[in-house]
Amino acid sequence: MPKTFVDFEKRLNLLFLLVLFSLWQLSSTVAFAKDGQDSNIETCKKKEKADLPNFHQVHPYLYRGGEPSEVGLKKLSDRGIKTIIDLRAKGARTSKEKALAQTLGMDYINLPMSDKAPTQSQVETFLAAVKEGREKDRPVFLHCAHGSDRTGCLIGIYRVSEDGYTYKEAYKEMRRYYFGPQFKELSGAVKARAKN
Template sequence: MLLNLNKKTDRKKAYKDLIFSDHGFLRYKFSNHHGIGKKMYRENQPSPKRIKEWKKSGIKTNINLRGKSNKGYYLLEKEACENNAISMIDFRVYSRDVHSIETILNAQKLFSEIEYPAIMHCKSGADRTGFMGVLYKHFHMKEPIEVAISQLSLKYLHIKQGKTGILDFFFSEYLLYSSQKKISFLDWVSNVYDPVELKENFMKQWSGNPITELILRRE
């Protein structure tokens, strides 16, 4: 049942979801905030209070990498963006799975169309924001993938030893291919990349990490 934030009881439920079910208490004083260039930033899941701070700093667009949801954390985020005149875009990506060719091409299109300054976030600000950070640096800032891939690092709490390592593997497969045959990242994605095959190859060499798989339970 969809919560109605105009009802006091439902608003309390929404905050309970944000703080406890979504682990907002862990983010109370830690936003995992980092700049990606001069006009894009990355963070973890924001609270309504944090979104107010975004407004004061001039943020125009919020890219929600978790996708749409009926849960309280999402409803509060959407309301806060509306109240602070920040455009909210739901662009779902994954921390432990491959992405379609269409998703990657749509990310390039997204970065060319949004109003800046902008911010993008997932739950922890580590994996999905890292993946999109690489794409932003490459597509929008024209950095080579071998440089942009630094957006996926422990500095941002990204752990590549778990299933979240599939994000690193994706870019590494391009770098390996391009080292043998000169090809742009966009051409590789459009003409060579096979999501199903890449996932199969990753799973053959993957060994689980209890931190990401059981403790953090990355989405």
């Protein structure tokens, strides 16, 4: 074989390796940039979740979630929420939340609920507040500590009472937002309401 052909073949192989290396470098850079973007987006989402944990819209007039931070309460006010219904037992945290909510121009209802079925009075108070929120354009935010069990129960009751959900549909939604299946009295209250 002539020497020039061997040189040409070596150069071609070298060029091929150079192109492969360049493509690999380019893909690494793009992947790194993409990972960085996702990381920033995830950081923002985590911060939002920290301020408003397990936050979801049920209707334009009804929202649900876990205990909001002070920043979370301000975000709720900015979203136009006018009433906070807090299912936690009275204490320093509920007093602080009430004061801040009122400073932000929101009504605050403390409706302490345990892991037992809600009383008829608790259900009626909740449903009346949501009805008023819907009719008077005063959106309601319902929460407990985590926004999953007690909150899930009352949202489930709302779904079967007002939205025409079956118990199965309501329970599926409750589970989607982390309702614990061990809370039989809470899910039982939704089931009983679905039969009425």
